[in-house]
Amino acid sequence: MARITRRSLLAGAAGLGALAAAGGLSACGSQTSISSDPKELVLWYWNRSADPKLLAEAAKEIPGSDGYHLRADVLGGTWDTKLRTSLAGNAYIPDLTFINSNVSLYFPNENMFLDLNDLGAQDYKDEYFDWKWQLGVTPTNRFCFFPLDTGPTGFYYRADVVKKAGLDPDPESVGEAIKTWDDYVEFGSKLKKNAGSFIEITANTIFGQYINASPERYFNKAGKPLYMEPSNAIKDAWNVAVKAIKAGVTGNQQNSTDQNAAWTSGKTMGHIEAVWWAQILADTAPDSKGKWRLASQPVRAGNSGGSFVCLPHTCKDPEAGFKFITWLNNAKNQATSFNDVQLFPSAIKSFELGTMKSSTGFFGNQDPLSFFNKAAQQVPTSFISTYETQAAYFSTEITNVEAGKNPDQAWDDAVNQTNKVLRKQGVEV
């Protein structure tokens, strides 16, 4: 016992120390790629953002690549923070990564992503909805973000409530009755008066979905704010939302418990949202199955959500990565992904294959697939600026109006607050 103590203890401690130092050093000189296998490409995606069957196929070999295979890692939680951290630290960066509909957040650092046009993306441009493709183009006209799924929007409504209000519940006539936003508010007033039901949960939803269906948004490509122009889409959207508030057709249901209960009970009879909401609705309000229908929203359909895939600048083999992207998103595979995990295609040809299975029943006899396919063709091309993150205060203010704030005051506050934040970030306004 006595013989071991000191010396061997010291040796052991020294060994441990050396080990810790080695660990520390290797962390400092860390690798930029996650996998050290030169033939392995690592993809970051989140649950249900890709078809697991296709990922399993690519895990064996990426079709058309020179013996590369895919390792797909699911990342949960704060996606953007994790991706940005790895890019900022220049360590453990995936070779390919998905990014959600907020790609514009990455525009200021677009040089961290490869321009897919250099890899021949132009040849694929015509195969996808142009409005979706354009969302992946940066302000300097580099094409960094390749289309995955899309979110064309429509007006979800409870046919039973419309009938109760003494109106024609048929999707065609509802679509006809809400051709413009003014009609929409008026339709809402009738529902409120005759059936005591709100047409939308919050004014903020109307405000947001108006903008999602508008070719013009908060900023132009040069980063110039448009909401102070004499006539602009944001102010128009604001006015529609204010009109809806004044008519009392929005429910001011701000938390999800209230919202779900409202849709289930019919206290709120409608919602303008993207195709993916059908799944959420079916999960939250299973008892209302068969009562829901889809009608065209006022003016034209918009887009809400839908993600992208891109190649960080450190990608091990951009060519192989691009092979994977185009393979995963060819018309056939996007149709499969729709059937397996309900990702609504961005590839135009997917709809023509006839392999996509539409899940009817929740919408009575109505076919949601053909409805949203039609909607997808109406979505206008628009530009989402990176500064829209800073313009989020408009939403805060329209909610305040719904709670009783003076709309003119709220508008001025929203503009001033947004400009103030933009100025702090060095943007001229």
Added chain:
Amino acid sequence: MSTTEQVAAPVQAGGDTGPTRRTGNRLKKFWPQYVAVAPFYILFLVFGAFPLVFSIYLSFTQWDGMGPQKFVGLAQYRYLITDGRFWNAVENTFIIWFMSTVPMLILALIIAFLLHQNIRFKGFYRVAFFIPNVTSMVAMAIVFGSVFSDSFGLINSAITALGGKEFGWLSDPWGIKITIAVMVIWRWTGYNAILYLAGLQSIPTELYESARVDGASMFSIFTRITVPMLRPVILFTVITSTIGGLSLFTEPQVLLGNDGGTGEAGMTIVLYQYNQAFTQFDFGYGAAIAWALFIIAVIFAIINWRLVSERDTTKPKKSRRNTPAAPTSPEASR
């Protein structure tokens, strides 16, 4: 903490040999001890000290967490002073802190006092009151969201059943604050009651007995004996509640999301900091808010310290009055 003291003590006691030799010798002599405490210090340096120092630097920059960091001097702090949203968050934090702490501590004291009596199932009650403190916050948020829901919640159902008018617990500025305060009270009352109970148990029973012999009522026993004797524990809970109140984050975040609800009525300082850093990706400003919070916390620490030291100066007088209890009070606060 005890490890650091053990290491530090021999170093100071080191002795009178030459300065250079001494340091070398000491390093040589005590390096196994240094190695032994190293894991904590390395982790602390990496995950504690470094982010702390780095956030000072960050607060002088404009950084989106990814691109180049731009040095902007005091611009973030200048912006902070004129930022109405920040001051709104400060105001909210104090209102919610006040609305939650005062009823919570009173309630905890009463519960502890009752638990201290000779009642049956004491252990069961103690566990029951402590359970909210270890319940998952996300589950709690769902329950509270349902209970306080505007048109479908239990509370509003009860109010309308009694002929009252629906109240926007989650959409009205005051409703939001009350709901958050109730959530804080629900979560922390049991915890503070357990602390008070520990304090109560160190009060000698002779005091109660003699008071009863003298014919004192329950109420006067409570106000004349229990509360004064518990003073150190009460001060301790006030301090911890102040710290907790200033850093209030989880309750509003799980209940209302990152934007603090309608009119940002539930936006607290830490939630605003989180909002700026992780949804607006403005890390420079997030860091500046963190340091502003630090200054506010320092001010409160000074106030607390003054309160405590004032108590110490009056202690001799007090202890003469309540001789048996004085020595036990510091233990009660731990």
